[in-house]
Every structure is written in C-alpha cells, then in structure tokens.
Amino acid sequence: MAVADTHDQTVPMTDASLNTEYDVVVIGAGPVGENVADRARAAGLSTAVVEAELIGGECSYWACMPSKALLRPVVARADARRVPGLSDAVQGPLDTAAVLAHRDEYASHWKDDGQAAWLEGVGADIYRGQGRLTGEKTVSVTTPDGTEHRLTARQAVAVCTGSRAVVPALPGIEGARPWTSREATSAKKVPGRLVIVGGGVVGTEMATVWQALGARVTMLIRGKGLLPKMEPFAGELVAQALTEAGADIRTGVSATSVRRAVPDGPVTVELNNGERVEADEILFATGRAPRTDDLGLETVGLKPGSWLVVDDSCRVDGTTWLYAVGDVNHRALLTHQGKYQARIAGAAIAARAAGVPLLETDRWGAHAATADHAAVPQVVFTDPEAASVGLTLAEAEEAGHRVRAVDHDLAAVAGSGLYADGYRGRARMIVDLDREILLGVTFVGPGIGELLHSATIAVAGEVPIDRLWHAVPAYPTISEVWLRLLEAYRDA
Numbered sequence: 345m346a347v348a349d350t351h352d353q354t355v356p357m358t359d360a361s362l363n364t365e366y367d368v369v370v371i372g373a374g375p376v377g378e379n380v381a382d383r384a385r386a387a388g389l390s391t392a393v394v395e396a397e398l399i400g401g402e403c404s405y406w407a408c409m410p411s412k413a414l415l416r417p418v419v420a421r422a423d424a425r426r427v428p429g430l431s432d433a434v435q436g437p438l439d440t441a442a443v444l445a446h447r448d449e450y451a452s453h454w455k456d457d458g459q460a461a462w463l464e465g466v467g468a469d470i471y472r473g474q475g476r477l478t479g480e481k482t483v484s485v486t487t488p489d490g491t492e493h494r495l496t497a498r499q500a501v502a503v504c505t506g507s508r509a510v511v512p513a514l515p516g517i518e519g520a521r522p523w524t525s526r527e528a529t530s531a532k533k534v535p536g537r538l539v540i541v542g543g544g545v546v547g548t549e550m551a552t553v554w555q556a557l558g559a560r561v562t563m564l565i566r567g568k569g570l571l572p573k574m575e576p577f578a579g580e581l582v583a584q585a586l587t588e589a590g591a592d593i594r595t596g597v598s599a600t601s602v603r604r605a606v607p608d609g610p611v612t613v614e615l616n617n618g619e620r621v622e623a624d625e626i627l628f629a630t631g632r633a634p635r636t637d638d639l640g641l642e643t644v645g646l647k648p649g650s651w652l653v654v655d656d657s658c659r660v661d662g663t664t665w666l667y668a669v670g671d672v673n674h675r676a677l678l679t680h681q682g683k684y685q686a687r688i689a690g691a692a693i694a695a696r697a698a699g700v701p702l703l704e705t706d707r708w709g710a711h712a713a714t715a716d717h718a719a720v721p722q723v724v725f726t727d728p729e730a731a732s733v734g735l736t737l738a739e740a741e742e743a744g745h746r747v748r749a750v751d752h753d754l755a756a757v758a759g760s761g762l763y764a765d766g767y768r769g770r771a772r773m774i775v776d777l778d779r780e781i782l783l784g785v786t787f788v789g790p791g792i793g794e795l796l797h798s799a800t801i802a803v804a805g806e807v808p809i810d811r812l813w814h815a816v817p818a819y820p821t822i823s824e825v826w827l828r829l830l831e832a833y834r835d836a
C-alpha cells in the first residue's frame with residue numbers, strides 16, 4: 345500500500361498537482377466526507393478531498409447547526425415559561441437580532457476556514473471544485489477558474505456528495521423565489537407571513553422557529569398530519585403545540601400553483617381545494633434528492649441523479665472500489681448516521697487495502713453499518729421534542745414481527761411534573777414478543793431529546809427486557825418512564 349506525500353494546505357495549482365495519485369479520493373467534504381478522510385488518514389492512506397462549496401457541507405451551514413441554533417432559544421423560552429417562579433420573567437418576545445446572531449455564529453458566518461484547517465490537520469489534501477468520476481478510480485476536479493485536476497485513486501473513491509432540497513415543478517414556481525431549507529435556516533429577517541409546504545422534520549422545525557420569532561405560519565400538509573414517519577402521536581402533540589402557538593395547520597391539501605406577481609410583493613399559493621393563501625415567503629420542505637446529477641456516474645455504468653445503493657460497508661453494489669456514504673446512499677439522511685457510516689467505510693477501505701479479510705460482523709462492528717437497518721435514532725427539536733429509534737408499530741407489523749406496543753403518559757412520571765408545569769408527553773416502546781427485546785422506542789415531550797440514547801442502547805444492544813429492569817433510572821428524572829413502561833408490559 346503506497347502512501348503519497350501529504351500537504352498541510354489546500355493544493356496549489358501547479359502542473360505537478362494536475363495529475364495526482366492517492367490511495368483514497370473523497371468527493372464531498374460534508375460531515376461524512378470529512379470523517380471518511382479522517383479514518384482513511386488514520387489508517388495511513390493518502391487522501392484527497394474534493395469540495396465544490398464549503399468544507400463542512402449542508403449540516404454546518406444550512407441544516408443541523410443553524411437550525412438548532414435557531415431552535416434553542418425558542419425551546420428554552422418555552423421550557424422556562426412552564427416553570428413556576430420563572431415564567432413571569434420570560435413572557436417577553438425573543439430578541440430576534442440576538443437569535444439570528446447566535447445562528448450566524450453557529451453557521452461560522454458561512455466561512456469554512458475552521459473546518460478546512462481541521463481537514464488539513466488530519467493530513468488530507470483539499471481540492472476546491474466540482475468533482476466528477478471519469479472512469480474506474482479516476483476523478484476530475486474542475487476548479488472555479490476552470491483548471492482541471494485529474495486524480496487517480498489506488499484503493500477507493502468515496503462519494504459523499506449529500507443531498508439537496510427538492511422543490512416541486514409547480515406552475516409559477518420559478519418567479520416565486522421559494523425558500524428551501526437553505527433560505528429557511530439562513531434568512532436575515534423574519535417574514536410577516538410564512539407558508540410552509542410539508543410537515544416532515546424540516547417543516548415542523550422551521551415552523552417552530554419562525555412562528556416563535558413572530559411570523560404568522562401556515563402549514564400545508566398533503567397527508568393526515570405532521571411527522572408522518574414517526575408514531576402518529578408525535579405529529580399530533582407537535583401539531584397541538586404549534587396550533588396553540590398560533591400556526592395554522594391545514595391537512596389533506598396540496599399546492600397546485602404559486603405566483604409572485606411583483607419581485608418584492610407577496611406570494612400567492614393556490615390549493616387543490618380551491619383555496620388561496622397569501623404570504624411573504626413560501627418554504628418548500630418537500631424532500632431531498634441525491635447530489636449525483638453532475639458527478640460523472642454515467643462513466644462507471646451508473647445512472648446520473650440516482651441514489652447510490654450500497655452494502656453494509658457502504659460499497660456501491662457491483663463495484664470493488666466505489667463507496668457512497670451519508671445522505672447520498674439514502675439509508676438514513678442524518679448527520680450522526682452518516683458519520684457512523686463514514687467510520688465504517690473508512691475502516692472497510694483500510695482493511696481491504698491491507699488485504700485483511702472483512703468479516704460481516706467483527707468484534708467492534710467496524711465494517712458493517714448494521715444499525716442503519718434496526719436502530720436509527722432521530723430527534724426532532726420542536727416544542728415538544730419528538731425522538732425515536734428503531735421501528736414504529738406500523739413498521740414492525742409491516743416487517744412481520746409479532747409485537748406489542750406499550751404506551752405511557754409522560755405526564756404521570758414524577759420527573760416530568762418537576763420539569764414543567766402542565767407537562768404533556770407520551771412514550772411508546774415496541775416489544776418483539778418472540779425475542780423479548782425492544783424493536784423501537786418513541787418519546788414525545790419537553791426535554792426528552794437527551795433521553796433518546798438510553799433507548800438507542802436498548803434497541804441497538806438488543807438488551808433483553810429482563811435486564812432492562814436492572815437499568816435503574818435516577819429519581820426524580822423523566823427517565824423513570826422506563827420503569828412505568830416495563831411495568832405496563834409486565835402487567836398487560
């Protein structure tokens with residue numbers, strides 16, 4: 345295994361750098377590409393990373409970081425308003441300028457110097473520009489000034505190009521200047537009225553933020569309710585809270601056209617039921633598409649614009665050298681899960697480069713992303729928070745498991761009353777009746793995001809119900825819901 349020289353800075357455009365060989369070439373320096381590079385370098389493999397925009401990817405500048413920085417003051421104020429002795433002190437409005445400044449700070453002011461320095465620090469070479477496959481193990485990089493680098497990978501190319509927001513091709517959409525998640529997380533002022541199309545995670549989180557900052561939010565939901573991929577009570581509790589906060593949630597409707605007659609004027613949305621809604625901005629939170637349309641996939645027999653199908657080592661089906669890691673493989677569109685895959689892909693690339701046999705399940709689980717199938721955790725940072733891991737009841741039944749859903753009202757736990765006056769929340773665990781382990785857990789309520797990892801350990805670790813009794817929750821915490829769920833299961 346050859347190890348090339350590494351630079352400690354972005355590769356300068358010299359003739360020598362136009363044709364370069366590395367062990368590993370990573371396309372896309374989001375959180376996932378960064379972690380693949382880190383693992384490859386840790387294994388002694390020379391590594392090039394190609395990035396077309398900002399090192400740190402969607403997550404750092406237009407997704408996780410800015411959205412959570414916007415949500416934190418909103419949720420903290422809501423929490424404080426539910427605490428006797430404190431609520432009177434926090435009845436005022438949020439300081440919008442300070443909230444947006446906090447967000448700007450967390451988005452690093454949309455500059456990537458810090459992350460570039462980190463990537464250089466692990467010894468990866470950075471190529472700025474659009475990366476495209478040009479054939480087996482070869483990648484071209486077109487820099488902003490049109491220079492072309494040709495990179496060859498001795499071991500592997502890892503595609504970590506992520507995903508982008510999908511905006512439906514409705515009549516009038518082009519002139520309507522719609523927001524996607526990028527504008528919704530980076531906007532510099534609060535719109536007076538905001539229409540949000542879509543009730544998934546992005547739609548509900550952004551509704552929570554902008555409603556609290558003073559926008560009048562209308563949500564247009566095609567289906568029956570919010571957060572359709574979670575247990576139904578998650579969407580119901582979040583919708584109840586958003587409605588109480590003043591949002592107008594309309595279900596069973598879809599937008600049929602959008603129109604912004606004058607550039608700075610309002611936008612009008614027509615609905616399939618004949619109604620019209622007028623707003624200052626419209627956000628489409630209507631799903632994601634893979635960033636594979638301009639990636640040269642056709643040169644290696646794959647379809648441009650498609651999600652890349654991989655095995656549990658994140659290697660693309662039918663290839664020996666091509667990996668697809670993170671959002672782009674469509675297994676779980678979450679940063680933590682993509683970084684988990686990155687650790688695994690990096691280890692698999694290193695093992696294969698060293699000729700070490702790659703076992704399906706090795707002791708440290710280093711080479712198989714099995715949690716993608718059974719134990720994906722997710723927190724929706726709304727008020728109340730909604731958090732889940734593993735399967736919902738519907739998913740477990742559909743997969744053919746013999747299961748029982750066990751529910752508990754979170755308000756009936758000592759810790760929740762102390763946490764908030766008038767606490768509202770619910771917990772559900774899905775028990776596999778044949779194996780007596782948990783297949784899934786969902787919590788909805790204020791402050792439950794930090795509870796999720798206990799459930800992730802139970803689900804990923806396949807901890808037998810008998811042993812869970814010995815995981816004693818501290819008194820008086822909301823975690824005591826675990827005891828109540830176990831009792832409910834035992835007594836049913």
Ligand SMILES: Cc1cc2nc3c(=O)[nH]c(=O)nc-3n(C[C@H](O)[C@H](O)[C@H](O)COP(=O)(O)OP(=O)(O)OC[C@H]3O[C@@H](n4cnc5c(N)ncnc54)[C@H](O)[C@@H]3O)c2cc1C
Nearest residue numbers: 372374376396401402403407475505506670671677678679
């Ligand atoms: C509003 C919002 C909030 C979210 N909040 C959370 C959250 O709280 N927690 C969570 O876990 N997940 C969250 N997510 C999901 C999370 O952002 C993604 O799962 C994560 O960013 C995926 O990482 P990635 O590295 O696969 O892709 P990305 O972060 O999209 O990075 C891909 C990188 O590849 C680059 N690239 C693409 N094509 C090329 C090319 N041809 N050549 C060179 N470079 C290229 C891009 O410029 C980009 O920098 C959120 C998503 C959204 C939209």
